[in-house]
Amino acid sequence: MAWHTGSFLKTHFDANRDYLQDRHYSAVLYLNDPNDDDPDGDEFDKERTSRNRNGFQGGDLVFSFPRNKSNDDEESSQQQKTTTQSCSPSNVVCFTDVRIRPKAGRLVCFPSTERYLHRVDEVTYGTRYTLTLWFTRNQTAMETLDSLQQRLPWVISNTTSLDDETMWLERILPVSSQHGDGGTMEQPWETPKQAEQLFQETMVRAQLQWDDVTKSGHRHKLNHWMQPPM
Numbered sequence: 001m002a003w004h005t006g007s008f009l010k011t012h013f014d015a016n017r018d019y020l021q022d023r024h025y026s027a028v029l030y031l032n033d034p035n036d037d038d039p040d041g042d043e044f045d046k047e048r049t050s051r052n053r054n055g056f057q058g059g060d061l062v063f064s065f066p067r068n069k070s071n072d073d074e075e076s077s078q079q080q081k082t083t084t085q086s087c088s089p090s091n092v093v094c095f096t097d098v099r100i101r102p103k104a105g106r107l108v109c110f111p112s113t114e115r116y117l118h119r120v121d122e123v124t125y126g127t128r129y130t131l132t133l134w135f136t137r138n139q140t141a142m143e144t145l146d147s148l149q150q151r152l153p154w155v156i157s158n159t160t161s162l163d164d165e166t167m168w169l170e171r172i173l174p175v176s177s178q179h180g181d182g183g184t185m186e187q188p189w190e191t192p193k194q195a196e197q198l199f200q201e202t203m204v205r206a207q208l209q210w211d212d213v214t215k216s217g218h219r220h221k222l223n224h225w226m227q228p229p230m
């Protein structure tokens, strides 16, 4: 997925819809380096990121773990670099925020449950590339070659005028848009290969398609598509 400048994802957990209950574990693989200095990085990292003009700025993954206010444990100096405390306006709920800086090859895995609230901070420059996967313990929800092939006719019949690659892209876009803030499409989801050439076009189509789906009661069809990729 390509997260262009301005992309972000509000705080959510990954199994946050009825039809996403088969998501048990989430994994995000970061595909490119940021182009700002990584304060935690070693000399090699610093050289690598400052040379990387194709990178991005912003786009941290931030987990918010609810915490007991009275439980103000001292943190190690290592932790202080990436964790901060925040509270709701009324001070009722407080969180320990754990910030993860994407970097090429970094893999982050976590349960898809409500205990693992997270967000993606806005990408303020460039494009951030990720590969996101969900894993299930439910045998019947697992993706197989068969289940992919069974879905293919439906995908084709709904995307007649598009070439193969774009066709898959069309189907992938709304799948990715369902989490976050409940349906508004804030991110131009694409495959890295297509990112630059299709950006404008894709944004428009994704928006249209999601609107169509939510307005015209085709939600069921879309849900059917959404379930298997867990």
Ligand SMILES: O=C(O)CCC(=O)C(=O)O
Residues within 6 Å of the ligand: 009, 014, 028, 060, 061, 118, 119, 120, 130, 132, 179
């Ligand atoms: O890209 C990331 O760092 C996380 C993405 C995410 O939270 C999601 O796709 O649900």
Ligand SMILES: [Fe+2]
Residues within 6 Å of the ligand: 012, 013, 014, 118
């Ligand atoms: Fe997520």
